[in-house]
Amino acid sequence: MxxxxxxxxxxxxxxxxxxxxxxxxxxxxxxxxxxxxxxxxxxxxxxxxxxxxxxxxxxxxxxxxxxxxxxxxxxxxxxxxxxxxVGFVFSDPSDQLFCSTVEEEVAFGPLARGWADADIHRAVDDALERVRLGHERTRAPSALSLGEQRRLALATALCCRPGxxxxxxxxxxxxxxxxxxxxxxxxxxxxxxxxxxxxxxxxxxxxxxxxxxxxxxxxxxxxxxxxxxxxxxxxxxxxxxxxxxxx
CATH class of the missing domain: 3.40.50.300 (P-loop containing nucleotide triphosphate hydrolases)
Known part of the structure; x- marks a missing residue:
């Protein structure tokens, strides 16, 4: 968008x-x-x-x-x-990270919006690539560093392609x-x-x-x-x- x-x-x-x-x-x-x-x-x-x-x-x-x-x-x-x-990234990433894995976290927004599976997969891949977390998709968000958590929170917003x-x-x-x-x-x-x-x-x-x-x-x-x-x-x-x- x-x-x-x-x-x-x-x-x-x-x-x-x-x-x-x-x-x-x-x-x-x-x-x-x-x-x-x-x-x-x-x-x-x-x-x-x-x-x-x-x-x-x-x-x-x-x-x-x-x-x-x-x-x-x-x-x-x-x-x-x-x-x-609109995407909103809070000052404390732990306030908005609640899923079991990085990939599930990023996919949550598009899933809630009812996107098609193929569109969700593409959007998740793109968002994780942009924040350089593609290699961490199976990890728990709580296991990431603060910098990685901030990038993950950003990816959850970017994945929904906000204006x-x-x-x-x-x-x-x-x-x-x-x-x-x-x-x-x-x-x-x-x-x-x-x-x-x-x-x-x-x-x-x-x-x-x-x-x-x-x-x-x-x-x-x-x-x-x-x-x-x-x-x-x-x-x-x-x-x-x-x-x-x-x-």
């Missing part, structure tokens, strides 16, 4: 603190346009609204405003169709090699990609357009080289600059 264009118009999201019950606005009046097939990174400190916006894109958290993902409006009556066309791929902190806790392999995979493919990340160096490697969030608002949007070395902007957002200096 080719990538979807995505549009958010004046989107605000509130979340309830599970410990205190306090309700606060974590994203406020956010408007974004994402071109089909592009890669976008939402960056900002904890509580800036990054994950909340990802959840809003699939209707998994209440919001005000309007969101469109390709042909789908994010409204209750369209959620079932929308979620078939939009959402990733929450995709490089968290990965060593250098695992991080590099994951980013190489993410740079390939036709799906539109939106990720939330604290890893500004990974955002540079991903060659993504950057959206800087702070206190639930968009503070800046543009090329990484322009925004991630803007000391005043980073200070306002509560972020440290990347380790590499591209200037």
């Amino acid at each position: 080719t990538g979807f264009d995505v549009e958010l118009r004046s989107v605000s999201v509130t979340r309830e603190d599970p410990l205190t019950g306090e309700v606060r606005e974590v994203a406020r009046d956010v408007s974004l346009q994402v071109a089909a097939g592009s890669r976008v990174a939402l960056v900002g400190p904890n509580g800036a609204g990054k994950t909340s916006l990802l959840l809003a894109l699939v209707g998994a958290t209440p919001f005000r405003g309007e969101i469109r993902v390709g042909p789908h409006q994010v409204v209750p009556k369209q959620l079932a169709a929308l979620r078939k066309d 939009l791929l959402l990733l929450d902190e995709p490089t968290a806790s990965l060593d250098g090699r695992a991080r590099k392999e994951l980013l190489e995979t993410l740079r390939q493919g036709d799906a539109t990609l939106i990720c939330a990340s604290h890893d500004l160096d990974a955002v540079i490697d991903l060659e993504a357009t950057v959206v800087v969030l702070g206190e639930g608002q968009v503070l800046g949007q543009g090329a990484a080289v322009d925004l991630l070395y803007d000391a005043q902007l980073l200070d306002r957002a509560g972020l440290e600059p990347p380790l590499r200096n591209l200037r």
